[in-house]
Amino acid sequence: MTEILLIRTGLNLQDNLTWLVYSPQEQEIIASGELASASELNTLTEKSDNRDVIVLLPSDQVQLKTIPLPTKWNRKLEQALPYMLEEDLACDIDDLHIAIGDPGMIEEQHTINVGITDATWFEQWLEVFRENEITAYTVLPDALLLPNSAPDELAGIELNDQWLFKLNDWHIAAVEQSWLAGYLSALGNPDVNHYSPVTDFPEAVTLKPQTQDYDLPLALFAKQLPHVKFNLRQGRYQLKKQGSLWWGYWKSAAIAASIALICSITIKLVELNQLNTQVALSKAQVVDRYQRAFPGTKVRPQLIRSQIKGALAKISGGSDVGFLSLTNELVSVFNQVNEFTPETLRYDNRRGELRLRARAKDFQTFGKVKSILENNGLTVEQGSLNNDGDFVVGEIKLRGGA
Incomplete structure (x- = not known):
């Protein structure tokens, strides 16, 4: 020391x-x-x-004083403390420095110790x-x-x-x-x-x-x-x-820093594990939906992106405003909006219209999706939205810009 x-x-x-x-x-x-x-x-x-x-x-x-309190010491009482002292002091409260000591109890009365100068x-x-x-x-x-x-x-x-x-x-x-x-x-x-x-x-x-x-x-x-x-x-x-003045200070700081570092690494590892789990789950969902959309086809998970593009290109017939173009716009939405999950996808080739039925965490999520698509130059029509337990289910119709 x-x-x-x-x-x-x-x-x-x-x-x-x-x-x-x-x-x-x-x-x-x-x-x-x-x-x-x-x-x-x-x-x-x-x-x-x-x-x-x-x-x-x-x-x-x-001057040291013990102030009775109406309840247990808290931040709101700390803000009100100068006004609680004002009646007991002969000078302007703004001219004083008030330092707070320990809270305590006198019988059943909550108190706080203060020093005033x-x-x-x-x-x-x-x-x-x-x-x-x-x-x-x-x-x-x-x-x-x-x-x-x-x-x-x-x-x-x-x-x-x-x-x-x-x-x-x-x-x-x-x-x-x-x-x-x-x-x-x-x-x-x-x-x-x-x-x-x-x-x-x-x-x-x-x-x-x-x-x-x-x-x-x-x-x-x-x-x-x-x-x-x-x-x-x-x-x-x-x-x-x-800085530390003696080893005791340095040792305490080093221990605290080590604990903080270990906690930080642990949190990051947990978050990484959660992200890996979410990625694996998303891949499985993509494969499952591809097989339902294109039954009888062989799925290669490592090539799934290319397979989807090829299949959609055939469906859209190469139209700039066709199915492929509209679904590409949807892909960007899924990357930007969390907890927005498609349930069904239908394309009206005659009208050039893509109808998406989706599930989201709240009404605002649908509004956010609509705003993103409109900012991308698409014409968006939002159907009715309904509560389904803890989720909101609704339909969005989108077409290429006019």
Whole structure:
């Protein structure tokens, strides 16, 4: 597995940024540091090469909400989601970027998790990373990467003079020290599992130090990445990976490509077998109809085309608009129209008229045949059409053009 570069942004481009290079395989920190502002991001461009870049946004700029739904999550609800949120938001819904998380259930109520942030602010940070040639396929709010705690217990860590908290799976907050007592009181003073030393917490709160997991905040976040599937880069902000960053990605892609290739070859073989069967069936039908039309003649399947032409030439008497000419026109129709099967064929030599009784899959097929023949310069008269089970049976009369 490749190394990971985590970059935690500030509220604006002038705030300091923290970064960390972490090896999931070795479970160790490779390097870490701070940048005075976004103007120094170019110093991380080289470090981002051949590493999976994860951008962390301040949690006070990303709101996580769980939205109740009238029914199970589906595409129609996804289209209606902005209107469902509109009443709960103080700003114009068009100014926001809404990222969709996992659907769920609260008792018998269907729900969907969403992440919301200001679209202009979000785009500004994406553009800054693009300008510095740092490609980040994953963007997350930082506190979402805190470890999960028991129900109704908080997980917390201190970062840049703020406390980051996570309650259950989908409640996060960034709290200034001066707001700490009010925030905890509003939640009913839940127990706090803290991953950095604490000071000035209300006495009503039970503190549970996770000393064995004390670490740099970004290192703690890196360890939680496999457990978080959410990504703010969705919709118009989504990036498709250009290539594999490590063997695991390459292996998955190769397996998927192999399966797709095998499936494609199998489908083509099935289709080829079906076509061969249809060809054999058609040949048998041609031979059978030739023998019925010209009883007592010997059929040579490999020469059937020449035999038909010779027999028809005798019948038509060499007339340009005779039987042979009209049946030649019909041959082209059979090549162009599927599921159009002749049943009887009669030729009126006196009138120069060929009468064809045929079976087709629907009425439109007869219309298509009539149109093709007329486009070829023939005079076509369509008789009555009748349903015969799953098919339509009818008669077509055709003569040479006037």
